[in-house]
Amino acid sequence: MNPRSTAATAARVLTQLRRDPRTVVLVLAVPPxxxxxxxxxxxxxxxxxxxIGVPLVGxxxxxxxxxxxxxxxxxxxxxxxxxxLMTMPLRRADLLFGYGLAFGLVxxxxxxxxxxxxxxxxxxxxxxxxxxxxxxxxANALLGMSLGLFVSAFASTEFQVAQFMPAVIMPQILxxxxxxxxxxxxxxxxxxxxxxxxxxxxxxxxxxATSATADRSLIVDIVVVLGVTVLALALGAATLRRRTP
Amino acid sequence: xxxxxxxxxxxVVDRLRVTRGGVVVLHDVSVDVPAGIVTGLLGPSGCxxxxxxxxxxxxxxxxxxxxxxxxxxxxxADLRPRIGYVxxxxxxxxDLTARENLRYFARLLDVPAAAVxxxxxxxxxxxxxxxxxxxxxxxxxxxxxxATALLGRPELLVLDEPTVGLDPVLRRDLWEMFHRLADDGxxxxxxxxxxxxxxxxxxxxxMRDGRIVASESPGHLLSRTGADDIEDAFLRIVExxxxxx
Numbered sequence: 134m135n136p137r138s139t140a141a142t143a144a145r146v147l148t149q150l151r152r153d154p155r156t157v158v159l160v161l162a163v164p165p166x167x168x169x170x171x172x173x174x175x176x177x178x179x180x181x182x183x184x185i186g187v188p189l190v191g192x193x194x195x196x197x198x199x200x201x202x203x204x205x206x207x208x209x210x211x212x213x214x215x216x217x218l219m220t221m222p223l224r225r226a227d228l229l230f231g232y233g234l235a236f237g238l239v240x241x242x243x244x245x246x247x248x249x250x251x252x253x254x255x256x257x258x259x260x261x262x263x264x265x266x267x268x269x270x271x272a273n274a275l276l277g278m279s280l281g282l283f284v285s286a287f288a289s290t291e292f293q294v295a296q297f298m299p300a301v302i303m304p305q306i307l308x309x310x311x312x313x314x315x316x317x318x319x320x321x322x323x324x325x326x327x328x329x330x331x332x333x334x335x336x337x338x339x340x341x342a343t344s345a346t347a348d349r350s351l352i353v354d355i356v357v358v359l360g361v362t363v364l365a366l367a368l369g370a371a372t373l374r375r376r377t378p
Numbered sequence: 379x380x381x382x383x384x385x386x387x388x389x390v391v392d393r394l395r396v397t398r399g400g401v402v403v404l405h406d407v408s409v410d411v412p413a414g415i416v417t418g419l420l421g422p423s424g425c426x427x428x429x430x431x432x433x434x435x436x437x438x439x440x441x442x443x444x445x446x447x448x449x450x451x452x453x454x455a456d457l458r459p460r461i462g463y464v465x466x467x468x469x470x471x472x473d474l475t476a477r478e479n480l481r482y483f484a485r486l487l488d489v490p491a492a493a494v495x496x497x498x499x500x501x502x503x504x505x506x507x508x509x510x511x512x513x514x515x516x517x518x519x520x521x522x523x524x525a526t527a528l529l530g531r532p533e534l535l536v537l538d539e540p541t542v543g544l545d546p547v548l549r550r551d552l553w554e555m556f557h558r559l560a561d562d563g564x565x566x567x568x569x570x571x572x573x574x575x576x577x578x579x580x581x582x583x584x585m586r587d588g589r590i591v592a593s594e595s596p597g598h599l600l601s602r603t604g605a606d607d608i609e610d611a612f613l614r615i616v617e618x619x620x621x622x623x
Binding site: 137138140141142144145148149152153212213214216217218219220221222223375376377378 | 455472483487526
């Protein structure tokens with residue numbers, strides 16, 4: 134890894150984001166507004182809000198970064214900048230770490246803001262450490278980023294990328310245990326949810342929401358989230374081809 | 379095919395075949411590109427010029443045959459800092475300014491920031507450096523792309539139609555710059571579908587339908603064919619080949 138190239142790429146990605154203030158506002162403002170909306174919708178069932186509130190805080194960065202990364206990477210592919218980078222002395226890992234650094238930073242701000250609103254304004258209860266919720270949210274953002282990077286290889290237009298969002302993310306939201314606890318699902322659905330990374334992300338967040346102590350299952354959940362992130366990044370790196378047809 | 383034997387050779391293309399979507403784009407092409415001069419790659423649009431250039435830079439998947447660049451197989455990692463490549467479509471970040479684009483690429487190439495000002499002057503862009511590239515004209519955008527390739531003072535410049543859509547004064551200035559670079563030892567290969575640019579080249583490679591129809595100096599080409607200009611020479615060669623077939 135080359136720190137100079139990685140830092141340059143992260144700075145470039147952040148400058149590009151800064152040029153698009155509307156996206157920045159949407160990324161930062163939509164999650165807290167949606168959490169507030171949930172709080173309001175569940176006004177009569179505060180226990181439900183407490184159950185799904187913390188996982189939601191941690192899931193938003195995954196969704197945002199999935200979308201932002203898949204579209205940004207598609208643009209790199211279609212405008213020819215990726216091909217230019219591939220002809221330059223830049224390692225693919227430097228490019229990916231650069232992206233990870235930039236989007237990880239954005240995710241930290243997004244998760245911090247969302248968590249702040251949820252805990253301080255909306256009265257969301259978390260038994261464990263609120264800082265750990267933010268850390269898990271950043272890990273989820275990196276997971277979303279790596280999934281977005283990977284799927285961008287299978288899209289040739291921005292319309293297609295936008296369709297990957299419901300195709301890849303929605304099933305995970307349905308099956309991750311937010312809507313119905315996973316142990317109450319039909320056996321087949323439970324088996325599918327066992328191989329979807331968001332299930333582990335939500336398990337970890339639920340654990341922090343309800344318990345102040347770390348146990349083995351929390352560690353396993355975190356390891357799975359990070360492991361899938363690395364795997365998707367490796368697969369995504371394999372799609373960044375120096376030679377193309 | 380190699381018309382130049384006394385001169386050093388920068389690029390050796392040996393029976394290169396490229397197939398794309400089942401169609402043969404380059405038919406076992408062999409050609410030598412002399413070092414230290416400006417070689418024009420000319421031919422109608424769709425004849426395989428860009429594919430040949432992509433093969434030289436090492437980003438094209440080739441079916442058979444090979445390309446040797448500066449004594450190394452095309453696409454070798456150690457060639458990347460030594461080659462500057464400009465695609466036909468300007469491949470720069472549209473949401474960044476010209477200067478931000480160049481700064482990023484300069485950091486990847488590890489060249490001093492002063493190089494940015496130098497290349498901006500070289501391509502005559504010093505007046506439009508602080509607006510996003512998306513706000514620039516087509517000709518200005520392609521000059522930002524060209525400037526990027528000049529940053530590292532490469533030994534080989536592969537320029538795919540760099541002068542399309544530029545005003546005549548600017549076109550003349552760029553060709554003067556190409557020759558200055560060649561005088562300093564750089565090898566340039568410049569493609570064009572406009573035959574009148576042929577007269578500005580030291581050496582010509584004429585292409586048609588994925589084949590090389592001539593590789594020699596403009597003077598030699600004219601005297602051999604008895605043509606008045608390169609366009610006429612091209613026609614005579616193509617019609618002569620047609621008679622033989």
